[in-house]
Amino acid sequence: MTVKPLDDRVMVKLEKTESKTAGGIIIPDTAQEKTQTGTVTAIGDNKDVIKVAVGQKVMYDKYAGTQIKVDGVEYLILKMSDIIAIIE
Incomplete structure (x- = not known):
């Protein structure tokens, strides 16, 4: 399935957060901070x-966008105004 955002929207592939600390402690998904970076896919x-x-890798507002799942991969569709930085 192909998803193409319309108008001023951008589709971003979410980055997975590390579920283990440097000391080896496993952090459950419910306690992890929501990721705020991803890679623009469309x-x-x-x-x-x-x-x-x-x-491009971007940083976006914490509670912005609509989360979707395509072929088992999580994406976020954001308005351009919700993107706050480009990470280089």
């Missing part, structure tokens, strides 16, 4: 507003 068709490109 962009909408409003090129005037969208300032990121496919493949």
Whole structure:
């Protein structure tokens, strides 16, 4: 299945958080902090507003976007205004 965001929206592949500390303690999913970074996998068709490109790593607002699952992989569809930084 292919998902193409519309207008000023961006699709981001979520990064998995480390579930084990440096000391070897396993952190359950319910206690982990929500990840706020991901990789852009698709962009909408409003090129005037969208300032990121496919493949860039970005940081976004904590509770932004709509989470979806495509072929077992978790993605987030965000508005461009919810992206706060490009990570280089």
